Amino acid sequence: MSKIFVEGKIITAADFDRYWPKPDFNPHLKKPGGSFIQVVVDKAVMTVEQALKLLSDKSRLAYLPLHNYDVDYELTRSLPAATCLRWLVLPFDRLSKSLMIATANPFNRQALIELEQAAKQRLLWYLRRRTTS
Amino acid sequence: MPPVKTFGERIADALVEDGLLFSKQVEELLELQKKEGKRLLKIIIEKAYVTDQDMTVSMGRVLNTPPINLSRLNVQQDVAELLPRDICHNHKVVPVSRLENKLFLAMADR
Numbered sequence: 001m002s003k004i005f006v007e008g009k010i011i012t013a014a015d016f017d018r019y020w021p022k023p024d025f026n027p028h029l030k031k032p033g034g035s036f037i038q039v040v041v042d043k044a045v046m047t048v049e050q051a052l053k054l055l056s057d058k059s060r061l062a063y064l065p066l067h068n069y070d071v072d073y074e075l076t077r078s079l080p081a082a083t084c085l086r087w088l089v090l091p092f093d094r095l096s097k098s099l100m101i102a103t104a105n106p107f108n109r110q111a112l113i114e115l116e117q118a119a120k121q122r123l124l125w126y127l128r129r130r131t132t133s
Numbered sequence: 134m135p136p137v138k139t140f141g142e143r144i145a146d147a148l149v150e151d152g153l154l155f156s157k158q159v160e161e162l163l164e165l166q167k168k169e170g171k172r173l174l175k176i177i178i179e180k181a182y183v184t185d186q187d188m189t190v191s192m193g194r195v196l197n198t199p200p201i202n203l204s205r206l207n208v209q210q211d212v213a214e215l216l217p218r219d220i221c222h223n224h225k226v227v228p229v230s231r232l233e234n235k236l237f238l239a240m241a242d243r
Contacts (some may be wrong), residue, residue, distance in 0.1 A: 053232040062199050062237050065230050070205040095200050096190040097151050122151060124190070124199055 004058050014053055029082040035104055035130045059106035061127040066102055067127055080118050087111035097121055103130035141173030147191040153183050201239050
């Protein structure tokens, strides 16, 4: 993310550090963690569409509007809530032996590691807008 | 240098990796392909060794194109209208979402 936003001269390194949310490692997390993209949007650096397009271009992930998707909440509930809330990832469907996961940060390796350990299935990643669902 | 694998062989490898097809079945399919001269993918489908979903996911992986379950997605009308209906029908594509000037399409391999 730093490479995209700082090296891409969208924000300064100091702003990046200020905007980057500190993850809460409480294993019983009940509220979603902070979203860097949301801060960037709130600070009027860019619109949410511009930010997501940039992330989609860099990560080559497809953008899926989950507010129009019939999410499989049973699947969502089957994976650790703290991981999903901390990293703003949402397991939303399964196809064949793979789980479909939506993320607001496609470069979050920690989320990938935690979900792979929990799911023990192949994960397919999609870009999403931040929501609290 | 090992021989370059065909698209069908790469899909078959992906299916084996995911435990959806046994290596022995692939050997059998390759033998059949030699005999009948058909495409490997066609034979896999004819034999019904895997489901359509298994095939879609594996093809997506090989092509680096994520699969989508369109039956669960309600495409917004303004997005759906971005492509002429006849183009969608002729090429079996559906606009799924949009970010600025970037349109995401779902496409069937049929």
